[in-house]
Amino acid sequence: MDALWMVSPLLLVPLLLWTSSTFTFYFKKFFYVAWMMFLALLAIPMSVVKSGGRDIENMRIIRFLVRHVKYLLGLQIEVSGQEHLQLQGPYVIISNHQSSLDVLGMMEILPDRCTTIAKKELIYAGTVGLICWLGGIVFINRKKTSDAKNVMCDAAKTMLEDQIRLWVFPEGTRNQQGDLLPFKKGAFHLAVQAQVPIIPVVFSSYNSFYHRKEKQFNSGTIRLKILPKIETKGMSSDDVSSLADKSYQVGTSS
Ligand SMILES: CCCCCCCCCCCCCCCC(=O)SCCNC(=O)CCNC(=O)[C@H](O)C(C)(C)COP(=O)(O)OP(=O)(O)OC[C@H]1O[C@@H](n2cnc3c(N)ncnc32)[C@H](O)[C@@H]1OP(=O)(O)O
Ligand SMILES: CCCCCCCC/C=C\CCCCCCCC(=O)OC[C@@H](O)COP(=O)(O)O
Numbered sequence: 001m002d003a004l005w006m007v008s009p010l011l012l013v014p015l016l017l018w019t020s021s022t023f024t025f026y027f028k029k030f031f032y033v034a035w036m037m038f039l040a041l042l043a044i045p046m047s048v049v050k051s052g053g054r055d056i057e058n059m060r061i062i063r064f065l066v067r068h069v070k071y072l073l074g075l076q077i078e079v080s081g082q083e084h085l086q087l088q089g090p091y092v093i094i095s096n097h098q099s100s101l102d103v104l105g106m107m108e109i110l111p112d113r114c115t116t117i118a119k120k121e122l123i124y125a126g127t128v129g130l131i132c133w134l135g136g137i138v139f140i141n142r143k144k145t146s147d148a149k150n151v152m153c154d155a156a157k158t159m160l161e162d163q164i165r166l167w168v169f170p171e172g173t174r175n176q177q178g179d180l181l182p183f184k185k186g187a188f189h190l191a192v193q194a195q196v197p198i199i200p201v202v203f204s205s206y207n208s209f210y211h212r213k214e215k216q217f218n219s220g221t222i223r224l225k226i227l228p229k230i231e232t233k234g235m236s237s238d239d240v241s242s243l244a245d246k247s248y249q250v251g252t253s254s
Pocket of ligand 2: 032100122174
């Protein structure tokens with residue numbers, strides 16, 4: 001009986017830990033990274049068997065494997081404006097960028113033959129880095145503008161030659177303030193060089209369920225709003241700044 005009295009408070013420890021929101025925050029974050037690394041480990045051989053190497057078609061495998069992850073984190077994803085993605089041929093998708101959780105929303109709506117532009121550091125993220133490479137993700141060095149511009153100019157040609165769509169985060173970094181950082185120009189040069197439309201996608205703020213500073217990661221809903229395309233046909237590099245401004249206005253007012 002004495003022993004039971006000693007043990008029972010100890011049994012409360014895991015329960016208290018479980019209910020502590022800070023514990024939940026770290027647990028969910030750790031689980032998310034570990035699970036994505038594991039899914040990437042599955043996706044690597046699947047991609048090699050399917051395509052034999054780096055190929056945009058591998059994005060289908062990534063999309064398929066990632067779609068259930070929202071349920072494991074207690075998240076729901078609601079999409080509106082899906083009809084705006086029903087376009088033939090290449091286009092550039094632009095969206096705001098809050099966190100690595102954006103990958104969940106991205107995979108919810110990712111069209112076929114669509115990959116993304118990412119910072120080159122991501123390639124070193126173990127299995128995730130390798131699957132990103134296999135999925136045809138275009139890596140840029142943000143610290144070397146001229147290199148990044150060259151890579152993006154090549155991407156504009158490849159988009160047309162291989163009928164590829166590209167997803168770019170024009171803020172160029174993550175931002176959780178609930179607003180939009182000033183846009184970098186690369187996405188707009190890309191769309192003008194390829195003469196393809198831009199489709200803006202707005203992710204709702206994660207602040208209702210996710211706070212990095214306060215260590216909160218609750219259940220919640222991510223709302224994705226796909227907006228009508230912005231045409232770039234006939235535009236030249238002189239029009240890039242006004243195109244970026246227009247896209248920014250569209251993003252902030254949605
Ligand atoms: C199964 C399990 C799966 C596991 C899981 C898988 C996950 C699979 C999904 C992964 C998902 C990843 C998601 C990552 C997300 C990020 O990594 S976000 C970070 C990387 N992305 C970006 O940076 C966005 C693109 N960046 C840009 O566009 C920037 O413009 C650049 C190209 C980097 C240059 O940046 P900058 O020099 O800082 O700034 P900027 O003012 O834009 O440009 C300087 C000048 O160059 C000019 N310029 C810029 N670009 C160009 C261009 N292309 N041509 C000509 N001139 C240009 C500008 O016009 C400007 O000149 P002025 O107009 O002032 O005269
Ligand atoms: C052995 C290395 C271990 C590294 C582990 C990290 C792996 C990440 C694992 C799971 C998350 C899956 C989603 C990955 C894609 C998220 C990419 C991302 O969000 O990159 C940040 C970049 O947009 C902007 O970076 P900064 O805000 O400028 O900085």
